[in-house]
Amino acid sequence: MTAAVNITRLLDGAHLRADLAQRGADRLMVTFDYRRLDRDGFGPFVPSEQFAEAGFDQLMIATRDNDWFINSDTPALESVCRDLRRRYSTAQALGYSMGGFGAFRFSRALGLSHVVAVSPQVSIAPQLVPFETRYTCEARRFDPALGDLTANFDAGLQGHILFDPFNLSDLTHAQMLHVLYPRVALVRLPGGGHPCTRILRDVRRAGLIQALAMTPSRGPTALQSAHRAARANHPAYWRGLQHAAATRHPLWSSIARQSAANMADAAQDGVDEGGDSA
Structure with missing residues (x-):
């Protein structure tokens, strides 16, 4: 049984919030908000039982807007982070997409x-990542100086960047981040989409990502093995391969397209059979 949780709001800004779920641990896990198309202000903070059971307090950093945590509250959040860090023997982080940028920032x-x-993402500033066209509205408000990782990075940081290499934008972000953070390993999850967790989520193995965040010494082998075992029977993998191979390997692209179509047909047959039996 985990200890009772005490939630304290360390920052309550107009743009950013920082909530601490305390259970008396001496290790800190930091999690970050992610981009949501339906965002309407701050979302609720639900502490992770997995982190608690593993012996972590949890700091959740949330944003009112999809702004990559870059706004007038950013300096105040940095101050809160520095003050809080003194209470713990170690601190680790987990972030998805926009939250992954936050973890590095x-x-x-x-x-x-x-x-x-x-x-x-390494940034969403158009002058730095002109290939990035998914976040054009958010990029107009992004402060490239305040969001510049080169002014705030630690070259000794370790960890893992998970990404789908079929997604050219995400591949490029990962490679650029690896230049800044050479001790953070690149972990390829082909066909996983954005974020690259779709296949693991669909086979209910996404918990392996939290496990890696909690115990990085275990490495990504179990996570990659689970993804590899599931992808052959997942149409998203074949669709991703189809598009990635279209220019240079048209035969592979054609095979992948047919495989995805066959899986879609098989899935529809299963739905039809289920409907008949009902």
């Missing part, structure tokens, strides 16, 4: 030892 203030970033 505040890694120095938090004194992170390890980070697991799932399909993160």
Whole structure:
């Protein structure tokens, strides 16, 4: 049984919030909000039981808007992170997409030892990442100086960047981040989408990502093996391969397209049979 949780709001800004779920642990796990198309202000903070059971307090950093945590509250959040870090023997982080960027952006203030970033961005500033066309509205408000990782990075940071190499934008972000953080390993999950967890989620193995964040010494082998075992029977993998191979390997692309179509037909047959039997 885990200890009772005490939730304290450390920052209550107009744009950013930082909530701490305390259970008397001496290790800190930091999690970050992710981009949501239906975002309407701050969402609820639900502490992770998995982190608690593993012996972590949890800091959740949330944003009112899809702004990559770059706004007038950013300096105040950095101050909160620095003050909080003194209470813990170690701090680790987990972030998805926009949250992955946040993990890197505040890694120095938090004194992170390890980070697991799932399909993160190195920036959304058009002058730095002209290939990035998914976040054009958010990019107009993004402050490239305040969001500049090169001014805040720790080259000694360790961890893992998970990404789908079939997604050219995410591949490029991962490679650029790896230049800044050479000790953060690249972990390829082909066909996983954005973020690259779709296949693992569909086979109910996404908990392996949290496990990696909690115990980075275990490495990504179990996570990659689970993804590899599931992808052959998942149409998203074949659709991703189809598009990735279209230019240079048209035969592979054609095979992948047919495989995805066959799986879609098989899935529809299963639905039809289920309907008949009902």
